[in-house]
Amino acid sequence: MSTPRVKICGITRPEDAVQAARAGADAIGLVFYPSSPRYVDPRRAARILAALPPFVTTVGLFVNADAGLVREYLRELPLDMLQFHGDETPEYGAAFQRPWIKALRMRDGADPAGVAREYAAAGARGLLVDSYVPGTPGGTGERFDWGLLPRESALPLILAGGLTPANVAEAVRQVRPWGVDVSGGVEVRAVTGATLGGIKDRHAVRAFLRAAKA
Ligand SMILES: O=C(O)c1ccccc1N[C@@H]1O[C@H](COP(=O)(O)O)[C@@H](O)[C@H]1O
Numbered sequence: 001m002s003t004p005r006v007k008i009c010g011i012t013r014p015e016d017a018v019q020a021a022r023a024g025a026d027a028i029g030l031v032f033y034p035s036s037p038r039y040v041d042p043r044r045a046a047r048i049l050a051a052l053p054p055f056v057t058t059v060g061l062f063v064n065a066d067a068g069l070v071r072e073y074l075r076e077l078p079l080d081m082l083q084f085h086g087d088e089t090p091e092y093g094a095a096f097q098r099p100w101i102k103a104l105r106m107r108d109g110a111d112p113a114g115v116a117r118e119y120a121a122a123g124a125r126g127l128l129v130d131s132y133v134p135g136t137p138g139g140t141g142e143r144f145d146w147g148l149l150p151r152e153s154a155l156p157l158i159l160a161g162g163l164t165p166a167n168v169a170e171a172v173r174q175v176r177p178w179g180v181d182v183s184g185g186v187e188v189r190a191v192t193g194a195t196l197g198g199i200k201d202r203h204a205v206r207a208f209l210r211a212a213k214a
Contacts, residue, residue: 003213004172005179007059007158008186010038010139012198019202024209027057029181031081032065032073036139037197038183042076050077059083059101062139070096077200083128085138090122099125101158106144107132112157113150120154127153128181131161139197141184143167146175165168166206169214180212 008020009029017028030045031038038173040048049058058177060079062070073079074096082100084093093100102119104112106129117129129149132144143162159171164185172180186204187197 002178005158006179006209007057007179007181007211008183008200008208009059009061009160009181010036010051010147010187010198010199011048012038012040012044013200014048016058016200016202016205017048017052020200020205021053021056023202023206024213025056025205026179027081028052028062029059029183030079031139033061033063033085033137038139042073045073045077057081060083060085061116061138062088064088067092067095074098081125085121085130089120090124093119094122101126101128103128103138103160105130105132105137106148106161110148111149113153116150116153116155116157124155126158126178127155128160134161139183144165146171149175163208165204165211168208168214172212182208 005026007027008025010031011017011028020028030040057080059081061083082098082133085103098123102124131144133140133142141162158179158181159175159177160181163182186200186208188199188201
């Protein structure tokens, strides 16, 4: 089994991007979904991307965005890859001539193997599997039953949803994904335990990377 690639998603500050890269992150994600507490506008995104050292993949995350808006972001920002986290069709994903991955939320009856085949045929590079929480497209901090995932898939699987430094090693052992993706599980927490959307905890980021790649 190869060492899983790790994406740290929902970066909102240049210093967090640099810390994640120094800790060994393979990719960072910027959330362009306005309702997310991790949303960054293009000017802030540009500052984050400009701070990054080389050889870290930059991923722009969209949820059912207007295709014109995605194109505008692509013109303004040096994004390496797109992540579509809503109900985007294979045709939509294929329209941007940029490497892209599709997220599938694992609601009852979800068929990750079938979805992987369908999106592979349209040129997707990976299938990100996340938890299904009604009313929230992602970044929920919730896990799902990893036993529902197929052993074989037409696309590299990226496991997401409620991953933390404490559970990622077990997740990698069980699922053997191509990559893992985390957002809330490496954020600074208030005394109540709630995450402070978008502010990454550098100790948690380091611990997550160590555990994922051990
Ligand atoms: O991070 C967000 O706010 C977000 C908003 C809308 C769609 C996706 C989002 N993030 C993605 O959600 C998963 C899991 O996040 P978590 O680790 O459970 O907090 C991850 O793929 C993020 O890229």
